[in-house]
Amino acid sequence: MVRAAVLSAVGAPLELTGIELPQPGPGQVRVRLAAAGVCHSDLSLSNGTLRQPVPAVLGHEGAGTVVSVGEGVTTTAPGDRVVLNWAPSCGECHFCGRLSEPWLCQHAGAGTTVPYARTKGGEDLYPGLSTAAFAEETVVPAHAVLPLPAGVPLTDAALLGCAVLTGYGAVHHSARVRTGESVAVFGVGGVGLATLQSARIAGAGPVIAVDVSPAKEELARAAGATDFLIASETTAKEIRALTGGFGADVAIECVGRGETIQTAWNSTRRGGRTTVVGVGGKEQQVRLSALEIFYFARTLTGCVYGNCDPARDLPVLGEHVREGRLDLGALVTERIALDGIPAAFDAMLAGRGGRALVVFEN
Template identity: 75%
Template sequence: MTRAAVLTAVGAPLRVAEIDLPDPGPGQVRVRVAAAGVCHSDLSLANGTLRQPVPAVLGHEGSGTVTAVGEGVTHVAPGDHVVLNWAPACGGCHYCGLDEPWLCASGLAVPASPYATLGTDGTPLHPGLGTAVFAEETVVRAAAVLPLPPGVPLAEAALLGCAVLTGYGAVHHSARVRPGESVVVVGIGGVGLATVRSACVAGAERVIAVDVSPEKEELARACGATDFVPAGDDTVRRVRELTGGHGADVAVECAGRAEAIRTAWSATRRGGRTTVVGVGGKEQLVTFSALELFHSGRTLAGCVYGNTDPARDLPVVAGHVREGRFDLSALVTRRIGLDDIPDAFAAMLAGRGGRSLVVF
């Protein structure tokens, strides 16, 4: 038996319960979870914005220690510290063949089969995004387990599983920020803070953070933002004033809302790059005129998981952490238990804080 936060139905509150986990089968790994980040995508799964079979154990941003491996697993062993990868690539589909593993046809597929059962009555449980780290232990496919490079704190390493790789990839792979450029980041949650820090690591000269909550200024500056602009009617004007009247070279949107995407686009200079990282609902519609698309010459790009290859990028980011260029703890504003996840969801909805980290 192990404790987990269970989503019994879409829109229902999470409840902590005992669950039964199987021993790992062929090609599977059992992990004792050290920590799990509470991501906005978990909230989107819980409220139905993103599709998820229920009942389920959510949580996709996690780190931990391997306790057992199934037949055929050789890249990790019991006792190894690992990071969970919620979108492992298959290596054989059309997109993997194009060296675009973040678009893998099976990597983002919703697991169709249950992975555990509820301890009280044996109800089958589905794994949220295949990882189910809102639990003391989980069983995942071997491809979802990445060895943690040395020198990274195990608890904070959970953030490498989503927020940090997404922010890092958005800056380095999607927007391709160059030294000396200006960057505006719209939406300063966990991913937004990781994006701010990644822009600094990339050598951006000016990093402007934008958020509806004034309290985010201190968090953003702690991660390296040079400026903070409250989201509002004059956001674009203020960003342009800070960038010589032109707008930022790069804008990264991390909120997943139509108005935030529109703000990021309008705050980008002519010929600049706008990258959309936030996961919004299908009702979030953004409009552009044909004339402005022509005249602005900007590039607008979507970004899945930071366009990263976790196996390749995790060691690189870990090196930045180890060498002091990326402070993971600066992203964490609350350390909580399983029972506190609903409060963390409420804080996200209210625009409070950065990343909440469930620490076991």
């Protein structure tokens, strides 16, 4: 029996209980979790903003140690320390093959709809985002684990699996921030903090952080923000004032609200780039006039998983960690046990803190 936080129904509170986790089958790997980050996407899965079969074990940002492997697995072995990849690419579909865009793999989420374990009562249990990291152990496909980069602490490495890959990729792959460009980051949660650090790594300046909470200023500045603004109706005007009257070269939205996306767009200079990282509900709308699209010549771009190829980008992030350019621990504002996840969800809804990290006793 493995302890896990189980979502019995959409909108229901998580239940800390035992689950029956099978041994890995052909092509599968069993991993003992060291840590799992609590991401806003987990909250979106629990409340129905994102689809998820239930009952389910959520959690997709994790790292741990391989316990056992199934038949035919040759890419990893028991004892290996790994980072979970919640969107593993198939390598063969239209997006992976012809387009070389593995972050858009049409089969990446296939595991979400396949039961991977059973509840104590014998009911089929589904893995949140194919990963199910809110449990002491999980079973995933072999291609959903990546080697832990040398020199990266296993517990902090959980953050690499989503927040850091997403924030780093938003800056370096989607927005393609260049040295000396101004960047405005909207939302100073876990992904926002990773985005600020990545903008600093890219040599951006000024780097402007925007959040609804004044309490986030210290976190934002420690991550690389040169300026901090409280979100308001005048945010776009304030950003233009900080950028010579032009607006930011790049705006990165990490919230997922129509209103915030609109402000990010309005904060971007003519010819600038607005990248949307936040996951919003379908009811969140953005209105743009045909005239402003023509006149401002801005680019508005969605960003999935930072447009990253985790196998390629994880070693790069490991190098940044080893050289002290990327501080994973600075993203974490609370280390909790499994039973602390509901409170972490509440904190996200209230706009408090950065990343909450579930730390398991191994």
